[in-house]
Amino acid sequence: MSKLFEAIGFVENPLYETIIDDISSKKYSIVDSFFTDEETNLLRQSLIEKHEKDTFKKAAIGNKLNETIVKSIRGDVILWIDETKNDASELLFFNKINDLIAYLNRTCFMGILHKEFHYALYPQGTFYKRHIDTFENDDRRKLSFVCYLNEDGWLPENGGELVLYLNENNKPVEKVIYPIPGRVVIFESQLIEHEVKPVNKERLSITGWLKTR
Numbered sequence: 001m002s003k004l005f006e007a008i009g010f011v012e013n014p015l016y017e018t019i020i021d022d023i024s025s026k027k028y029s030i031v032d033s034f035f036t037d038e039e040t041n042l043l044r045q046s047l048i049e050k051h052e053k054d055t056f057k058k059a060a061i062g063n064k065l066n067e068t069i070v071k072s073i074r075g076d077v078i079l080w081i082d083e084t085k086n087d088a089s090e091l092l093f094f095n096k097i098n099d100l101i102a103y104l105n106r107t108c109f110m111g112i113l114h115k116e117f118h119y120a121l122y123p124q125g126t127f128y129k130r131h132i133d134t135f136e137n138d139d140r141r142k143l144s145f146v147c148y149l150n151e152d153g154w155l156p157e158n159g160g161e162l163v164l165y166l167n168e169n170n171k172p173v174e175k176v177i178y179p180i181p182g183r184v185v186i187f188e189s190q191l192i193e194h195e196v197k198p199v200n201k202e203r204l205s206i207t208g209w210l211k212t213r
């Protein structure tokens with residue numbers, strides 16, 4: 001750790017440093033230990049409870065001003081999370097997110113000023129075709145963040161892989177990522193095209209974006 005950091009009482013966080021290194025070298029990071037099993041279970045219960053109350057909506061494409069529902073592109077249902085509601089499991093989620101944001105802003109001057117997160121549930125047979133997470137009329141999304149809340153691991157026959165379309169040494173590479181519980185994937189929203197393959201079993205997650213001004 002640098003003398004300057006020591007002098008101001010800054011404590012380096014190895015997990016966050018790995019995320020930062022990954023993103024600067026590969027534009028994405030996969031973290032299997034971001035949320036504990038207990039936290040993942042609480043968040044899954046919260047998702048299921050809210051979904052049972054029928055509060056989820058068909059996900060749209062475009063942004064909040066310019067939404068269209070096109071089932072041939074994506075078939076998940078979502079519920080935006082309101083941090084000010086003070087739901088216990090969501091507070092725990094936002095504590096970690098806010099801590100990460102503070103670290104990114106302090107060490108990398110990322111300028112993250114806003115965030116938005118939603119629960120997502122992909123019913124059997126749904127998918128999200130290859131896309132990028134930024135819109136023509138809004139490029140503030142800087143980092144995409146996905147956290148998987150499925151129960152009991154995830155078998156290959158369940159489908160629902162996240163595929164990142166990368167370019168390594170001028171060669172196209174498809175990075176296949178299974179939505180295993182507790183796993184977090186973070187990637188550069190403006191750079192990485194990606195897709196959710198058709199799911200054969202209900203698939204649960206929280207997806208969100210860290211945004212600049």
Ligand code: OGA
Pocket residue numbers: 120128133146161162194195196205207
């Ligand atoms: C999205 C998305 C990926 C995933 O919601 O924009 O690409 O793995 N999600 O759920």
Ligand code: MN
Pocket residue numbers: 131132133194
């Ligand atoms: Mn996406």
